[in-house]
Amino acid sequence: MSISVGYYPGCSGSGTSVEYDKSTRAVCKKLGIELNDIDDWSCCGSTPAHTVNHTLSAALSARNLVLAAKQGQEEVVTPCPSCLANLRTASRKIEDETYRPKVEALLDESCEKAATVASTLQLIVEKVGMDAIKKAVVKPLKDLNVACYYGCIMNRPPELMQFDDSENPMAMDNIMEACGATVLPFPLKVECCGAAGGMPRKDLVTELSGRLLDVAASLNTEIIVTACPLCQMNLDLRQGQVNRANGTSYDIPVVYFTQLLGLALGLSAEEVGLSKLVVDPTPRLRFAGVL
Amino acid sequence: MRIGVFVCHCGSNIAATVDCPAVAEQAKKLQDVVFTTDTMYTCSEPGQNEIIEAIKEHKLDGVVVASCSPRMHEATFRRALERAGLNRYMLEMANIREHVSWIGKNKERNTVKAFELVSIAVAKLRNDQPLYANKFDVTKRVLVIGGGVAGIQAALDCADAGYQVVMVEREQSIGGKMAKIDKTFPTVDCSSCILGPKMVDVSQHENITLYAMSEVEKIEGYVGNFDVQVRKKATYVNWDNCTGCGACMEKCPSKKNVDKFNEGISTCTSINIPFPQAIPKKAAINPEGCLMLQKGKCGVCAKICPTKCIDFEQKDEIVTEKVGAVIAATGYDMFDHSVYKQYGAGQYPDVITSLQYERLMNASGPTGGHIKRPSDGKEPKKVVFVQCVGSRDPAVGRPYCSGFCCMYTAKQAILTKDHIPDSDSYVFYMDIRSPGKGYDEFTRRAQEQYGVQYLRGRVSMIYPKGDRYIVRGSDTLAGTQVEVEADLVVLAVGAESAKNAPALAEKMRISYDSYGFFMEAHPKLKPVETNTAGVYLAGSCLGPRDIPTSVGQGSAAAAKVMTLFSKDKLESDPQVSRVNTSRCVGCMKCAATCPFGAIKEVTDRAGNVKAEVIETVCQGCGICTVTCPQGAIQLQHFTDNQILAEVNALCQAQVDF
Ligand code: SF4
Ligand code: SF4
Numbered sequence: 015m016s017i018s019v020g021y022y023p024g025c026s027g028s029g030t031s032v033e034y035d036k037s038t039r040a041v042c043k044k045l046g047i048e049l050n051d052i053d054d055w056s057c058c059g060s061t062p063a064h065t066v067n068h069t070l071s072a073a074l075s076a077r078n079l080v081l082a083a084k085q086g087q088e089e090v091v092t093p094c095p096s097c098l099a100n101l102r103t104a105s106r107k108i109e110d111e112t113y114r115p116k117v118e119a120l121l122d123e124s125c126e127k128a129a130t131v132a133s134t135l136q137l138i139v140e141k142v143g144m145d146a147i148k149k150a151v152v153k154p155l156k157d158l159n160v161a162c163y164y165g166c167i168m169n170r171p172p173e174l175m176q177f178d179d180s181e182n183p184m185a186m187d188n189i190m191e192a193c194g195a196t197v198l199p200f201p202l203k204v205e206c207c208g209a210a211g212g213m214p215r216k217d218l219v220t221e222l223s224g225r226l227l228d229v230a231a232s233l234n235t236e237i238i239v240t241a242c243p244l245c246q247m248n249l250d251l252r253q254g255q256v257n258r259a260n261g262t263s264y265d266i267p268v269v270y271f272t273q274l275l276g277l278a279l280g281l282s283a284e285e286v287g288l289s290k291l292v293v294d295p296t297p298r299l300r301f302a303g304v305l
Numbered sequence: 306m307r308i309g310v311f312v313c314h315c316g317s318n319i320a321a322t323v324d325c326p327a328v329a330e331q332a333k334k335l336q337d338v339v340f341t342t343d344t345m346y347t348c349s350e351p352g353q354n355e356i357i358e359a360i361k362e363h364k365l366d367g368v369v370v371a372s373c374s375p376r377m378h379e380a381t382f383r384r385a386l387e388r389a390g391l392n393r394y395m396l397e398m399a400n401i402r403e404h405v406s407w408i409g410k411n412k413e414r415n416t417v418k419a420f421e422l423v424s425i426a427v428a429k430l431r432n433d434q435p436l437y438a439n440k441f442d443v444t445k446r447v448l449v450i451g452g453g454v455a456g457i458q459a460a461l462d463c464a465d466a467g468y469q470v471v472m473v474e475r476e477q478s479i480g481g482k483m484a485k486i487d488k489t490f491p492t493v494d495c496s497s498c499i500l501g502p503k504m505v506d507v508s509q510h511e512n513i514t515l516y517a518m519s520e521v522e523k524i525e526g527y528v529g530n531f532d533v534q535v536r537k538k539a540t541y542v543n544w545d546n547c548t549g550c551g552a553c554m555e556k557c558p559s560k561k562n563v564d565k566f567n568e569g570i571s572t573c574t575s576i577n578i579p580f581p582q583a584i585p586k587k588a589a590i591n592p593e594g595c596l597m598l599q600k601g602k603c604g605v606c607a608k609i610c611p612t613k614c615i616d617f618e619q620k621d622e623i624v625t626e627k628v629g630a631v632i633a634a635t636g637y638d639m640f641d642h643s644v645y646k647q648y649g650a651g652q653y654p655d656v657i658t659s660l661q662y663e664r665l666m667n668a669s670g671p672t673g674g675h676i677k678r679p680s681d682g683k684e685p686k687k688v689v690f691v692q693c694v695g696s697r698d699p700a701v702g703r704p705y706c707s708g709f710c711c712m713y714t715a716k717q718a719i720l721t722k723d724h725i726p727d728s729d730s731y732v733f734y735m736d737i738r739s740p741g742k743g744y745d746e747f748t749r750r751a752q753e754q755y756g757v758q759y760l761r762g763r764v765s766m767i768y769p770k771g772d773r774y775i776v777r778g779s780d781t782l783a784g785t786q787v788e789v790e791a792d793l794v795v796l797a798v799g800a801e802s803a804k805n806a807p808a809l810a811e812k813m814r815i816s817y818d819s820y821g822f823f824m825e826a827h828p829k830l831k832p833v834e835t836n837t838a839g840v841y842l843a844g845s846c847l848g849p850r851d852i853p854t855s856v857g858q859g860s861a862a863a864a865k866v867m868t869l870f871s872k873d874k875l876e877s878d879p880q881v882s883r884v885n886t887s888r889c890v891g892c893m894k895c896a897a898t899c900p901f902g903a904i905k906e907v908t909d910r911a912g913n914v915k916a917e918v919i920e921t922v923c924q925g926c927g928i929c930t931v932t933c934p935q936g937a938i939q940l941q942h943f944t945d946n947q948i949l950a951e952v953n954a955l956c957q958a959q960v961d962f
Contacts, residue, residue, distance in 0.1 A: 179646055181645070181646035181647040182646030182647070199652070201649060201766070201767075201768030201769060202766075202768060204647075205766075229768065229770070232770065232771065
């Protein structure tokens with residue numbers, strides 16, 4: 015199989031979640047997907063841009079899609095659901111012929127030709143498929159109880175994301191199952207972790223992320239699997255803060271699905287960036303025989 | 306020919322955007338028109354009298370009424386013509402309301418268009434011929450499809466009036482949803498105690514033939530003379546001999562069948578009688594679960610049956626019945642709650658539907674009327690009810706209100722307290738809709754006397770915590786989020802149309818709405834009639850209905866049938882196709898295209914093949930007339946000449962006002 019698409023790592027991929035970026039690249043390579051970085055890509059505008067000015071936000075994202083098209087890419091994938099939401103919103107706006115001129119005025123160029131965009135999760139599910147993953151697994155994740163946590167924006171709003179069920183998504187569940195893991199039915203899989211509230215309202219994050227950890231713990235979850243840099247950060251980096259605020263003492267590793275998938279495909283701990291995580295997953299992974 | 310034109314104002318409905326007097330004035334110039342006028346309400350008594358007087362005074366041969374849709378008042382005006390001694394088909398209507406005043410605001414252009422429609426009508430009328438109806442016999446038997454409470458009422462009323470009734474029920478027993486319910490609102494009387502005797506009456510009434518486990522396969526014919534084919538599904542039990550003793554059920558070794566009557570919260574044997582009061586009380590084998598039918602071994606029931614009525618070889622059987630009228634009372638289905646993934650419906654054992662809860666409360670249900678959690682059999686102390694699951698939610702394609710859930714939820718909350726006095730109940734609702742007699746008092750009683758906590762807001766999600774459930778929703782009155790920890794969650798699922806309703810509608814040639822509910826002929830004035838003569842409706846097949854309304858409609862449909870049967874002969878509609886035999890070359894292309902099979906082949910005296918229209922079967926659709934290469938077959942009242950005259954009139958130079 016040879017799949018070739020444009021790749022948009024996003025700012026978090028080169029900063030707070032380098033391990034997501036790293037493991038995504040490694041996994042795609044293993045699965046025969048060629049990721050072509052967009053030359054000179056820029057920030058999608060993240061949360062601040064669209065809270066200030068919708069046209070500006072659309073322009074920041076559209077620029078990347080236009081660049082990709084110039085580079086000959088029809089489709090761009092990104093690991094980050096927040097980037098995805100921005101890029102998708104932008105591509106929808108520039109499809110609207112009455113809106114497009116506003117964006118073009120800011121960018122000083124035509125947006126007629128722009129790449130489409132999807133998440134790397136969607137790409138793996140739809141273009142590679144579970145059968146191929148099952149075949150490629152060399153180190154099954156057996157004896158590992160995982161809970162897949164999608165966060166609130168990976169599949170929402172459904173009309174925009176057009177992927178998986180917006181209330182009960184199964185993409186990561188299926189991938190983990192294909193890797194041989196025991197997937198727990200995690201009822202809060204699309205609940206909010208507090209998102210960017212961590213800066214102005216830490217109490218919100220400790221309450222919302224705390225609830226996620228409570229339910230995960232009650233299910234005997236050994237590892238939480240995520241697909242969003244912000245979710246991962248709130249649950250992993252802030253797990254200590256959450257524990258202190260709620261008087262709990264969880265230490266549940268929170269990894270990216272690409273990290274576990276990578277291990278199952280035979281990549282090393284180093285190749286998927288396990289050492290970047292705050293709550294150390296290695297004891298459990300070693301116990302389960304994955305490492 | 307002498308023609309009169311009557312332009313109706315319809316109050317301000319038409320007059321506000323059409324210059325009616327100008328149209329009437331202008332119409333004077335049309336050929337053969339000798340009298341015109343404009344009237345406030347032509348359909349009113351003075352309006353009709355004006356027509357009658359004008360016919361007499363001006364010796365009119367035909368009348369044009371420019372007013373509303375002919376669907377509304379064509380029959381009214383035809384009767385007026387008849388009273389004045391004219392043939393009823395010497396009437397033409399110009400629809401200047403739905404086709405003009407209601408859809409355009411420009412008075413000048415509306416007036417021009419209204420006049421054009423009037424001139425078309427005049428041109429057609431000039432070519433109209435008096436038509437005369439034939440009379441035909443009525444078979445005074447009625448088919449009732451569906452044995453729920455609406456169908457039962459309709460059947461009993463018709464049977465008591467002395468007419469033969471054929472009742473066809475899909476399930477093994479009649480009784481419908483009402484038979485599954487424990488108590489009814491707002492009187493809290495025992496559902497099966499008020500329905501049971503009626504069910505027995507159906508089975509014992511000498512005028513009622515009951516086919517249970519049967520479906521209507523085909524309906525052919527026309528009002529007064531329908532031929533119905535009923536498929537009696539194989540039960541593998543000879544029902545003539547089965548006494549309903551239940552010996553077979555005790556001994557059947559296969560016990561893991563989904564109990565449909567108990568809404569899947571319990572299991573039953575492969576040979577089963579669904580409930581103690583079942584009518585007919587006969588056993589039937591579920592072929593999917595039966596070891597004998599699946600694997601060829603067992604046959605225990607056959608050995609045990611004292612009347613030897615087990616028949617593993619039984620096949621479906623088709624029976625044919627002749628009836629003169631049809632009442633459809635096919636009811637509804639419950640919304641499939643598993644669509645709400647966020648409620649874990651179908652996934653969490655203690656998140657159940659309202660109808661399942663009804664079975665848990667019912668003394669003849671699987672728990673003997675003790676409310677127990679399906680997961681561990683414990684008595685729940687905190688029960689949360691979630692209303693509007695599959696109602697008023699465009700996101701799941703159900704924007705309509707199911708109407709009865711507010712009431713049954715209040716009833717279930719009250720009964721919960723009666724069953725478990727130390728329990729607490731919570732109800733998440735959007736609005737309380739309780740407009741029936743004694744209904745609002747009832748929901749208040751739940752809140753004020755029974756202390757049921759009503760929280761106004763939708764539930765966003767339900768998830769397990771330990772062996773309980775967290776129900777999270779909003780309280781829009783308090784403006785906060787709320788979480789209630791529950792032992793049992795009951796989803797008040799809404800109603801949707803019965804699964805195969807559209808297919809049945811097509812068999813009956815009636816219309817249905819985008820949700821699959823059958824359409825009444827007029828929502829206000831013909832609530833139990835359809836646009837197909839002789840086919841009537843009752844109960845929830847029209848849309849969600851509560852018991853009193855269903856019973857009322859059952860009686861109403863029966864009354865319509867009795868009105869129909871009060872005549873010995875019916876008049877056929879003369880607006881049917883007719884073959885000009887001298888032109889017909891017998892190619893029979895018309896017969897091949899007629900969707901109703903209304904054209905048969907005959908030979909004339911010289912032995913030539915000719916087409917002939919069966920008047921009572923022809924629906925007047927006109928498809929044959931455009932098929933015939935000879936122009937030999939013509940739809941009466943819509944002949945080629947009449948249509949061409951209309952087109953010619955429309956092509957005349959425009960008149961300025
Ligand atoms: S044992 Fe025979 S007679 Fe008795 S219920 Fe069963 S089938 Fe009917
Ligand atoms: S299509 Fe016309 S010509 Fe042919 S059989 Fe029918 S009526 Fe006669």
